[in-house]
Amino acid sequence: MSSSAKGAKRYEWATFEGIWNRELTLFKRYWLSTTSSSVIQPVIYLLAFGLGVGTLVTEVGGIPYVEFVGTGSVATAVLFASAFPGMFNTYVRRVFQRTYDALLAAPVTVDELALAEGSWIAAKAGFYGSFPLVVTMFFGLTPTWGMLLVPFVGFLTGLGFAFFGMWVSAIIKTIDETTYVTSIVLTPLFLVAGTFFPISNLPSGLQVAAHFNPLYHCVELVRDACFGWEWPADLYHVLFLAGFALITWFVAVRRLRARLVD
Amino acid sequence: MRMLTGQSRPTSGAIKVLGFDIPKDSKQARARMGVVPQMDNLDTEMTVEQNLTTFAALYRIPRRDRREALERALDIAQLSQRRDAKVTELSGGMKRRLLIARGLVHDPELVLLDEPTVGLDPQVRQELWSLIDALRSQGTTVLMSTHYIEEAERLADDVAVLSHGAVIARGTPHELRTAHVGERATEFYGPPDRLSAIEQAAQAAGLATRRTGPSIAVLRSEDAQEDLLNDLGDGVHRAATLEDVFVLLTGEVLE
Numbered sequence: 229m230s231s232s233a234k235g236a237k238r239y240e241w242a243t244f245e246g247i248w249n250r251e252l253t254l255f256k257r258y259w260l261s262t263t264s265s266s267v268i269q270p271v272i273y274l275l276a277f278g279l280g281v282g283t284l285v286t287e288v289g290g291i292p293y294v295e296f297v298g299t300g301s302v303a304t305a306v307l308f309a310s311a312f313p314g315m316f317n318t319y320v321r322r323v324f325q326r327t328y329d330a331l332l333a334a335p336v337t338v339d340e341l342a343l344a345e346g347s348w349i350a351a352k353a354g355f356y357g358s359f360p361l362v363v364t365m366f367f368g369l370t371p372t373w374g375m376l377l378v379p380f381v382g383f384l385t386g387l388g389f390a391f392f393g394m395w396v397s398a399i400i401k402t403i404d405e406t407t408y409v410t411s412i413v414l415t416p417l418f419l420v421a422g423t424f425f426p427i428s429n430l431p432s433g434l435q436v437a438a439h440f441n442p443l444y445h446c447v448e449l450v451r452d453a454c455f456g457w458e459w460p461a462d463l464y465h466v467l468f469l470a471g472f473a474l475i476t477w478f479v480a481v482r483r484l485r486a487r488l489v490d
Numbered sequence: 491m492r493m494l495t496g497q498s499r500p501t502s503g504a505i506k507v508l509g510f511d512i513p514k515d516s517k518q519a520r521a522r523m524g525v526v527p528q529m530d531n532l533d534t535e536m537t538v539e540q541n542l543t544t545f546a547a548l549y550r551i552p553r554r555d556r557r558e559a560l561e562r563a564l565d566i567a568q569l570s571q572r573r574d575a576k577v578t579e580l581s582g583g584m585k586r587r588l589l590i591a592r593g594l595v596h597d598p599e600l601v602l603l604d605e606p607t608v609g610l611d612p613q614v615r616q617e618l619w620s621l622i623d624a625l626r627s628q629g630t631t632v633l634m635s636t637h638y639i640e641e642a643e644r645l646a647d648d649v650a651v652l653s654h655g656a657v658i659a660r661g662t663p664h665e666l667r668t669a670h671v672g673e674r675a676t677e678f679y680g681p682p683d684r685l686s687a688i689e690q691a692a693q694a695a696g697l698a699t700r701r702t703g704p705s706i707a708v709l710r711s712e713d714a715q716e717d718l719l720n721d722l723g724d725g726v727h728r729a730a731t732l733e734d735v736f737v738l739l740t741g742e743v744l745e
Contacts, residue, residue, distance in 0.1 A: 236517035246548035250533070253540050326531035330592075333495050333525035334548040335517045490498050 236335070239343070243336050247344035255352075262356065266305065270360035273301045274367055277424060288426055291455060298364025299454050300423035302378060303385065303446040306357035307418050310386035313349045314393020315406050318484075322397065328488055338485040346390045346477065353386025354379040361454070374453040381453065384469045385446040391476035398483035422447045442472045491527075491604045491635060495520055508600060521550060524593030528604040530585055532577045538564070538588055539573040542595055549596035559595050566621065567591035583614035590621065601625060603634040607641060619645060643732040653740045663732050671698070671734040672710030676725035679705045688722050700737050709734055 278294035288296045321327040331341060358379045365371060396409050420427065420434065421443035427435055438444050445465040452462050492498035494507055496516025505512040510519035533541050542563050546556045564570040567587040577585065586606070593601060603622065607615040622645055626632055636642055642649050643663045651659040651666070659666060667673070678688050685706045692699050695718050698709040709730065711719060719725055 236515065242550045243548065246544060249547055250544045254535055257535060325534065326529060327533060329497070329527065330531040331548065332497055333520065333527065334545060335521040336548060337517060
């Protein structure tokens with residue numbers, strides 16, 4: 229068999245092993261700061277909203293308000309742990325550190341690079357996204373078996389937002405433009421996801437809009453994992469998040485390839 | 491250089507590296523070549539050893555052989571003592587050595603070196619030259635681009651002179667010198683007016699010249715009449731160099 233007759237596979241395990249190992253090495257440098265802020269942030273949310281708003285609202289739909297916010301802020305944690313690394317890490321590694329140039333000079337394809345980076349970010353988002361649940365348990369949330377699926381919900385949501393961030397990183401010209409994305413896209417997304425108040429309180433137009441917000445589907449899934457599944461609504465939420473991840477994956481790879489291969 | 495790794499797409503023409511079509515089979519080709527870029531793209535947050543092990547994995551070195559590959563690469567770069575240093579703690583020369591070692595960790599058949607010594611001290615440059623020469627003697631094919639002609643003259647078996655994207659001359663350094671500038675050049679120093687006068691006189695006598703700033707070199711002076719050279723003034727003989735060839739072929743003034 230001639231060497232050129234055997235085409236290399238577009239996705240090869242060795243690449244994923246290599247890139248994840250690299251991420252793990254870097255992670256060992258920053259795990260402490262990430263872990264502590266992942267604990268501190270939900271504590272602040274729960275104190276602020278639970279003690280502040282909680283004096284005005286005691287419960288939402290039969291759920292104590294602290295637990296309502298605690299479960300909802302899983303989505304916020306997932307968003308922060310996925311969209312921001314997706315935007316910033318990807319931009320810095322591509323433009324400033326030129327790490328991606330180095331990786332692509334080795335037997336690594338853009339497809340592999342995007343999937344390996346995206347899935348690593350999503351795995352971290354799934355892990356750290358579950359921290360608010362643990363913190364909320366200290367505020368009275370009762371553990372259930374369904375909660376064991378929350379990291380997977382976080383992973384699926386995180387995958388979509390990691391790819392979203394990577395796509396953004398490949399279309400912006402300077403890193404400053406990420407502030408537009410943060411203020412115009414991400415902030416409304418996390419405020420109108422049903423995290424702090426149920427979207428059923430919104431005007432009907434906004435309610436419809438909120439259904440297109442991936443974080444809303446994440447919030448619903450997490451609450452149902454904690455307080456009881458609802459079929460087939462939860463299947464719909466999973467499918468919506470999977471669709472979001474597929475679309476953002478596709479556009480991220482396309483734009484990254486255009487930027488990395490000239 | 492980026493076209494050879496499939497990181498840049500040619501507008502026309504076909505590329506084959508180690509028998510693989512580029513960009514179609516560039517992934518397989520990249521597995522068997524090492525790339526040392528001009529711009530440092532080391533992982534600054536990682537140590538010397540971590541930079542090398544990352545690429546040992548990406549280059550598909552079997553797990554049991556990675557330790558050995560790592561030690562070999564550290565030896566090549568002479569960085570065994572600094573294996574736990576972060577990249578930010580290394581000097582410019584050390585970073586360049588690490589960059590080279592990273593491209594050699596899988597013992598590739600072909601190494602691409604893009605301007606390997608640009609911006610380095612003469613001492614460091616010389617060190618890298620020994621390293622490149624050692625690679626060459628162990629049978630690794632080295633493809634190097636350089637603006638530093640002395641580097642090509644000392645290291646290359648085969649030199650291609652590129653101008654505006656086209657190869658305008660090719661051969662061993664000796665062949666190129668013999669074909670274009672002969673064996674000897676004679677340099678004359680003086681104020682600008684004087685240099686112009688010498689240039690005109692030499693060219694009138696059919697001799698090629700080259701300006702080098704403070705002096706003018708009359709090329710192939712071994713073929714010139716002694717009388718003519720004496721008339722031109724007090725010249726200093728020197729051996730012809732590849733740089734003479736380069737300047738003669740690509741023009742004294744960059745367009």
